[in-house]
Amino acid sequence: MxxxxxxxxxxxMKRHPKGMVTPEDFEITKSDLPELKDGEALVRNQYLSLDPYMRPRMDPIRSYAEPLKPGELMPGGTVGEVIDSRDPLLPKGTLVAAGLGWQTYGVINKTTARVLDPAMGVPSAALGVLGMTGVTAHYGLLELAKPKAGETVVVTAASGAVGGVVGQIAxxxxxxxxxxxxxxxxCRYVVEELGFDVCVDYRAPDFEEQLAAATPNYVDVLFENVGGPILDAVLNRIADHARIALCGNVSQYNAKEPYGVKGLRHLLMHRVTxxxxxxxxxxxxxxxxxxDLSVWLKEGKIKFKEDVAEDLLNAPDAFIRMLTGKNFGKQLVKVG
Structure with missing residues (x-):
């Protein structure tokens, strides 16, 4: 074509969700492709990244980014191929990572896209371990929490895209x-494939007892992706002068009545940052x-897992699966 x-x-986004996202909160539209201006290129998206941060963007609340308004395009990271160009630095066939959102085509320029080197890994990795996911893990753990050898690091959502990378770096x-x-x-994947020392199933009836047994010297670093009761369970095990990298709160994004933090006193008692x-x-x-991440990946020191949904039209269902913990690994959509 x-x-x-x-x-x-x-x-x-058709409307602001009320609690859990539903397929009816989205709408599908079609339009002609835009005409390119000088310095622009047209990209045919191959992969779309689905990430938890998209859910709070759908709520009409003050945040670090403007909330979506009904009728606006769902945001998201993408990998695709340049199929038409008016910039010699972005010739046809160039693979790029950009933030083109939930659509089949998009327009970029040299400041809004990252040209990918195929030698660094499969293109989809630019949306995971070699993209926002990996950089989030690297920054939160090494730049903020600064773990020391021998310390105990706890990672929530450990089989997820960010958590899996965090644990391997630790x-x-x-x-x-x-x-x-x-x-x-x-839990088996986290231990046997990613190399964690132990993984605790939060669904187990004796979860808190298992967590205590797994952290006999308490928790020096927490990389937090989930929030809610799981966060409170870890705070019960927090060490003096521990550090917490607060990355996500996915268990609360669809909650009609937020759980909050009931163990806040532990932060004071144990002088936690x-x-x-x-x-x-x-x-x-x-x-x-x-x-760092590209070297570790080439050397086989970091592994990753992708959960790929087929077809852009299945993005809403895949998004809901991710928000309810039914995905396994980095959630992507193969656009077409």
Whole structure:
């Protein structure tokens, strides 16, 4: 199909969700492809990244980014191929990572896209371990929490895209690493494939007892992705002068009545430092992190898992699966 006859399929937020996201909160639209200006290139998206941060963007509340308005395109990281160009630095066939959102085509320029080197790994990795996911893990753990060899690092959502990378980096730094994940299969993967020392199933009836047994010397570093009762369970095990990298709160994103933090007193009693961060604030850090991550990936010191949904039209269902913990690994959509 030529670009003259192709149409762009887009998925937009139809309305602000009330609690858990539903398919009815999205709408599908089609439009003609835009005409390029000098310095621009047209990209046919191959992969779309689905990430938890998208859910709070759908709520009409004050945050680090403007909330979505009904009818706006759902945001998201993408990998695709340049199929038309008016910039010699972005010739046809160039693979790029960009933030083109939930659509089949998008327009970039040299400041809004990252040209990918195929030698660094499969293109989809630029949305995971060699993209925002990996950089988030690297920055939150090494720049903020600064674990020392021999310390105990706990990672929530340990089988997820960020958590899996965090734990592997912590092992590279000589730490004892305890993962928390949902279900026996995910826990086996975290230990047997990713190399964590132990993984505790938060669904187990004796979860808190298992967590205590896994952290006999308490928790020096917590990389927090989940929030809610799981966070409170870890705070019960927190060590003096511990550090927390507060990356996500996914268990609360769809809650009609937020759980909050009931163990806040532990932060004071144990003189804990908590760092809340969003990696979008630290673009200058990306080259440093990607340099490390690409080497570790090539050397086989870091592994990753992808959960790929087929077809852009299945993005809403895949998004809901991710938010309810039914995905396994980095959630992607193969656009078409």
């Amino acid at each position: 030529s670009t003259q006859t192709a149409q762009n399929t887009q998925i937009r 092992k590279l730094k000589g730490c004892r690493v305890v993962g928390i994940a949902g279900g026996a299969e995910k 908590a760092y809340a961060f969003v990696i979008a604030d630290h673009r200058e850090y990306w080259p440093k992190a990607l340099a």
